[in-house]
Amino acid sequence: MKRTFDIIVSFLGLLLLSPVLVLVAFFIQWKIGKPIIFKQQRPGLNEKIFYIYKFRTMTNDVDENGYLLPNDMRLTEFGKLIRKTSLDELPQLINVLKGDISLVGPRPLLVDYLELYTPEQARRHEVRPGITGWAQVNGRNAISWQEKFEHDIWYVDNQSFLLDMKILFMTVKKVFKSEGVNTTSDKMVKRFTGREDD
Numbered sequence: 001m002k003r004t005f006d007i008i009v010s011f012l013g014l015l016l017l018s019p020v021l022v023l024v025a026f027f028i029q030w031k032i033g034k035p036i037i038f039k040q041q042r043p044g045l046n047e048k049i050f051y052i053y054k055f056r057t058m059t060n061d062v063d064e065n066g067y068l069l070p071n072d073m074r075l076t077e078f079g080k081l082i083r084k085t086s087l088d089e090l091p092q093l094i095n096v097l098k099g100d101i102s103l104v105g106p107r108p109l110l111v112d113y114l115e116l117y118t119p120e121q122a123r124r125h126e127v128r129p130g131i132t133g134w135a136q137v138n139g140r141n142a143i144s145w146q147e148k149f150e151h152d153i154w155y156v157d158n159q160s161f162l163l164d165m166k167i168l169f170m171t172v173k174k175v176f177k178s179e180g181v182n183t184t185s186d187k188m189v190k191r192f193t194g195r196e197d198d
Contacts, residue, residue: 001161002102002161002164003099003102005103005161005164006096006097006099006102006103007096007097009096009103010093010094010096010097010103011097013090013093014093014094014097017090017093020087020090021090021091024055024082024087024090025055027078028055028056028078028082031076031078032056032057032058032059032076032078032079033059033060035056036055036056037053037054037055037056037091038053038054038055038056038057038058039051039052039053039054040052040054040110041111042108042109042110042111042129043108043109043111043114043125043129044100044101044108044125044128044129045125045126045127045128045129046125046126047114047122047125049111050095050100050101051100052092052095052100052101052108053091053092053094053095054088054089054091054092055082055087055088055089055090055091056079056088057075057076057078057079057080057082057083057088058071058074058075058076058079059074059076060074061073061074085175086175089131092131093131096131099128100128101128101129101130101131102127102128102129102130102131103130103131103132103164103168104130104131104132104133104163104164104167104168105127105128105129105130105133105155106124106125106127106129106130106133106134106135106152106155106156107129107130107132107133107135107136108129109192110191110192113192113194116192116193116194117194120149120153121149121152121153123153123156124149124152124153124156126156127155127156127159132167132168132171133151133152133155133167134151134152134154134155134163134167135147135148135149135151135152135155136167136171136174137167137170137171137174138151139151140174145190145192
């Protein structure tokens with residue numbers, strides 16, 4: 001049921017939101033430049049690596065030595081806006097349609113983090129990752145890494161279709177209220193280091 005629901009919703013979402021996708025893509029090319037789509041390797045179900053798709057929110061600005069500037073210096077005002085409204089996540093509907101991720105599940109994190117997880121934290125890969133999840137509707141970027149992982153594992157142990165519907169409803173509510181999202185340069189999400197105080 002979950003996979004069938006994912007396919008139907010992601011297909012209809014891409015179809016109905018196509019004007020929005022085109023409009024956002026136009027403004028990204030105008031205000032930030034190419035490439036319009038940012039893709040990055042992430043671990044999915046059973047730690048299988050795939051490319052996740054998002055709308056680009058940062059420039060390619062470099063320092064005097066040719067190295068990319070820190071993320072918070074490359075995040076534009078327009079980039080902050082589309083992050084705040086979660087419009088940058090829309091291309092992930094393609095990932096859902098492909099089966100890389102689900103609509104609901106633990107958010108797919110960086111490949112670099114795989115070697116840092118405890119056995120308990122690694123259980124987040126026992127299910128297909130998602131565009132949104134239990135951690136996202138319980139604090140999103142405003143909670144610690146440890147709290148995020150606790151929410152992820154709780155979802156793994158308690159997942160159900162009804163829970164997914166609840167999470168989707170809560171996600172829509174939080175997106176409209178812009179709750180739990182840090183977009184200011186001094187509040188960029190810190191990298192996970194594997195330490196208990198993360």
